[in-house]
Amino acid sequence: MPPSDALPTTGGFTKTAGWLDWYQGPARPRFQLPEGAVDAHCHVFGPGAAFPYAPERKYTPCDASKAQLFALRDHLGFHRNVIVQATCHGDDNRAMLDACQASQGRARGVATVRRSISDEQLQALHDAGVRGVRFNFVKRLVDFTPRDELMEIAQRIHRLGWHVVIYFEAPDLPELWDFFSALPTTVVVDHMGRPDVTQSPDGPEFGLFLRFMREHPQVWCKVTCPERLSSSGPPALHGQQQAYQDVVPFARRVVEAFPDRVLWGTDWPHPNLKDHMPDDGLLVDFIPQIAPTQALQQRLLVDNPLRLYWPELVG
Known part of the structure; x- marks a missing residue:
């Protein structure tokens, strides 16, 4: 149910106008x-009273706590989470770290760090469960960070066996190609590089992304966020099981072409959605459409994330 535009979150913060709270009462998949x-x-957001939002943030979300995330995990039937640092917290990773440490080993983290971080601080993040850093190139969400700073960070975290998560939009890939290719770590692309699903999956824009993955075997992809990428409108317009069908051929193409380099996640609590908030249970039911065999599902949901985030559990 959409919240009031002016409803305050805990901790004295006021949500961004029009912000949609996450869906309560998700279906069981x-x-x-x-x-x-x-x-x-x-992600986790705050709670703001305990983990204040960053002064430089581009938005103020609703609170979404670790307890609520873990309850959703159990309801949907997942065993583990990878918690990605939210841009609204900047490089203050405390909310994400608190969730990882409370998970009893069932969560790993992806942090945001700056050049000024010490080696001792990086090691402390590792000990708390962090296994990657996120570089965000979506201009409406973050301010520009010089590429030499990002490359320095990538070289330092490579020593810890971490990877880099990159978030960008499809039209920007040509400009970013050389930088991404030069990163010394495994590189994980958020949300398939945000393709324009009104175009053909056989078209030049998505073809460039597939070529990027083919030519760079260190590149992985999250086949996530059909609710964010779809242009067909919310499920109410089509029936729940027919929602987000315009995303299926893109995600399935990636899963079938690169089965050992794909990941899936809910994106809970779904920041910055404008027209509807998805039912996470129905998002789970989307998975067999993009990974139609048990073998593909096993790689997407178990084998691949364990290799990347819990390698100590892989025989």
């Missing part, structure tokens, strides 16, 4: 997740 499945892309 009909699709049975494989044992040990990982929600490999989700």
Whole structure:
């Protein structure tokens, strides 16, 4: 249910006008997740009273706590989470770290760090469960960070065995190609590089992204966020099981072409959605459409995230 535009969050913060709260009462998925499945892309927001939002943030979200995330994990049938640092917290990773440390080993983190971080601080993040850093190139969400700073960070975290998560929009890939290719780590692309799904998956824009993955075997992809990428409108317009169908051929193409380099996650609590808030149970039911066999589902949801975030558990 959409909140009041002016409803305050805890901690004295006021949500961005029009902000949609996450969906309460998600359905229990009909699709049975494989044992040990990982929600490999989700967030925590605050709570603001305990973990204040960054002064330089571009938006103020609703609170979305670790307890609420873990309750959703159990309801949907996941065993583990990968918690990605939210831009509204800047480089203050405390909310994400608190969730990882409270998970009893069932969560790993992706942090935001600056050049000024010390090696001792990086090691402390590692000990708390961080296994990657996120570089955000979406201009409406973050301010520009010089590429030499990002490359320096990538070189330093490479020593810890971490990877870099990159968030960008499809039209910007040609400009960013050389920088991404030069990163010394495994590189994980958020949300398939945000393709324009009104175009053909056989078209030049998505073809360039597929070529990027083919030519760079260190590049992985999150086949996430159909609710964010779809141009067909909210599920109410089509029936729940027919929602987001315009995203299916893009995601399925990536899963089938690169089965050992794909991840999936809910993106809970779904920041910055404008027209509807998805039912996370129905998002789970979307998975068999993009990974139609048990073998693909096992790689997408269990084997791949374990290799990247819990390698110590892989025989």
